[in-house]
Amino acid sequence: MRGAALWQLGQSLSRRLSNSSNRPKPRFFSAAAAELKKTALHDFHVENGGKMVPFAGWSMPIQYKDSIMDSTVNCRENGGLFDVSHMCGLSLTGKxxxxxxxxxxxxxxxxxxxxxxxxxxxxxxxxxAIDDSVVTKVREDHIYLVVNAGCRDKDLAHIGEHLEAFKAKGGDVSWHIHDERSLLALQGPLAAPVLQLLTKDDLSKMYFGEFKTLDINGFKCFLTRTGYTGEDGFEISVPSENALDLAKAILEKSEGKVRLTGLGARDSLRLEAGLCLYGNDMEQHTTPVEAGLSWAIGKRRRAEGGFLGADVILKQLEEGPSIRRVGFFSSGPPPRSHSEILSSNGEKLGEITSGGFSPCLKKNIAMGYVKSGSHKPGTEVKIVIRGKSNDAVVTKMPFVATKYYKPS
Amino acid sequence: MALKLWASSTANALKLSNGRARATFSISRSFSSVLDGLKYSSSHEWIKDEGSVATIGITDHAQGHLGEVVFVELPESGSSVSKGSGFGAVESVKATSDVNSPISGEVVEVNKKLTETPGLINSSPYEEGWMIKVKPSNPTELDSLLGPAEYTKFCEEEDAHH
Structure with a gap:
């Protein structure tokens, strides 16, 4: 999932269990519950047993009544409905x-x-990387973006500053932040069949990465065939006053098979799909090349540059980065962020940035950065957890095959 | 707030076939169990005093918070533990938690079954999911621990704060 470090959130829950005074208090506790923002579905989450936790300034469900393990598996076998309204949708308009x-x-x-x-x-x-984002061209003069909740202030300040400068030079562009809308992610094999029951538009003609404005359950929605679980699915931007009805309609139409799914399972799903969590796997000092996102740098952009930091990035593309994000399978305890990665002869190679027990594969998976040269699948390494070295092997990602709906 | 249902989620999942049923379950959340005859620490370990040795594990409340345990790290037999210090760790899908010893002493036995079946901590936190047996070096330390009623109240208050 794109957002602030989720697993730290899990850690904060566990630190409460150990309650030892020599550990730093997780910063999540600094925000009083009263200050947290609530999505339009907040009460619905609580009614459905959502365990609400502070996340990037919002009160969000980390899980509902089913465990993270069951919830993760159910998303891949049936479907999951996620409230991702904490993420920030915005439109740029103008030629x-x-x-x-x-x-x-x-x-x-x-x-x-x-x-x-x-x-x-x-x-x-x-x-x-300042943030990762899904960018959609609605029309030639309308671009729709969704950025991370945890990066909202920083991103908006950054975009706003450049926007003013661009407009001052006569550029035709304005922005609108979609705070009037809520965002639901419907993911998994039942996503399309269930959503099809709620719209007249033919979803079988809409492929991964495509966008449409259409009526769903009687409301005007922005629909993107995308997600962050590795499954086929959609992100639905719905007017906030209609969000609750839509969430209920989706759950009802699925006859209970699509379940409300929290941030905990969302983190397991994105990790299994080998996707970066901004703030963990990608940060201000990480380039997209190091993060394994070179594919996202358009051909024309490689030739022309013209984006911030292009000199650094284009040089890395040419010469290869000195560190790379890779995946691991490991034995022993599940690796977590900041676990040290050593070569088989003890040389420090880098650090884990995300890791955990995969609910679908039933074994440990992790991602982290290693020195180039040690990045090839099959390379045997050690991951140090609480002072003990554990065997691990560099592994291709995604860990669980993605099922994006693409034209055959 | 009740955490036990999260842990017994598989059973729930089987029962939950539609939105209406789920709503009913949310009302019927129950408190996690606390056994009489045990002592408890504020870091959510239990200890059973059996005279020459004491058995230690994590409470039902703790396992409920953690969710499905996937890995348990235990000390070696013969090593020493001290009151309030970590002796091992429990890893779940969600989180890592250090486990502290409620008393000081020498580890005389560890529950090797947890290596193969870490889920025993979820299914049987007070019986099959025990973690270590310790020969106490200072039995009076037991007196400072919480009784069942105190621990129940402690959990309620802690949950109310979060």
Whole structure:
């Protein structure tokens, strides 16, 4: 999932169990419950047994009554419905929207066909990632973006600053932050059949990465065939006053098979799918090349540059990065972020950035950064957890095969 | 707030076939169990005093918070533990938790079954899911621990704060 470090959240729950005074208090406790923002579905989560936790300034369900393990598996076998309204949707409008955005992201926005989108990265002058985002070209003069909740303030300040400068030079672009809308992610094999029951538009003609404005359950929604679980599915931007009805309709139409699914399972799902969690697996100092997202840098962008940090990134593309994000299978305790990675002869190679027990594979999976040269699948390494070395092997990602709906 | 239902989720999942049923379950959440005859620590370990040795594990409340345990790290037999210090760790899908010893002493036995079947901590936290047996070096330390009623109240208050 894209958002602040989720597993730290789990850790904060567990630290409460050990309650030892020599450990730092997780910063999540600093925000009083009263200050947390609530989504339109907040009460619905609570009614359905959602265990609400502070997450990036929002009160969000980490899980419902089923365990994270069951919830993760159910999403892949049937389907999961996630409230991701904490994420920030925004629209850029005006004929220069694509030109403007290309200064800030690595994607070939101008080259996107209207009604399609892609994962992209906002970069800084040093080529580091400010955030990852899904960018969609609605029309030539309308771009729709979803950025991480945890990065909202930083992203909006960054975009806003560049927007003012761009407009001052006569650029035609304005923005709108969709705080009037809620965002639901419907993921898993039942996503399409269930959603089809709620719309007249033919979803079988809509492929991974595509975008449509359409009526769902009688409300005007922005629909993107995307997600962050590795499954086929959709993200549905719905007017907030209709969000509860839509969530209920989806659950009802699935006859209970699609279940409300919390941030805990969402983290397991994205990890199994080998997807980065911004704040863990990608940070200000990580470039998209190091993070294994070179594929997201458009061909034309590689030739032309023109985005922040392009000099650093294009050089890395040419020469290869010095560190790379890779996946691991490991024995022993599940690796967690900051576990040290050593070569088989004890040389420090890097650190784990996300890890855990895979509910679907029933074994430990992790991702982290290693020095180039030690990044090839099959490379045997050690992961140090609480002072003990555990066997691990560099593994191709995704760990669980993705099932995106693509034209055959 | 009750955490036990999270842990017995498989059973729930089987029963939960539609939204209406789920709502009913949310009302019927129950408190996790606390056994009489045991002592408890505020870091959620239990200890059973059997004279020359004491058995230690984590409470039902703790396992409920953690969710399905996937790995248990235990000390070696013969090593020493001290009151309030970590002797091992419990890993769940969600989180890692250090486990502290409620008393000081020497580890005389560890529950090797947990290596193969860490889920015993969820299914039987007070019986099959025990973690270590300790020969106490200072039996009076037991007196400072919480009784069942005190521990139940402690859990309720802690949950009310979060």
């Amino acid at each position: 220069d929207s694509a030109t403007f955005l290309e200064r800030l992201v690595v994607a070939d926005v101008a080259g996107l066909r209207p009604g399609t989108g892609t994962l992209t990265v906002f970069t800084n002058e040093r080529g580091g």
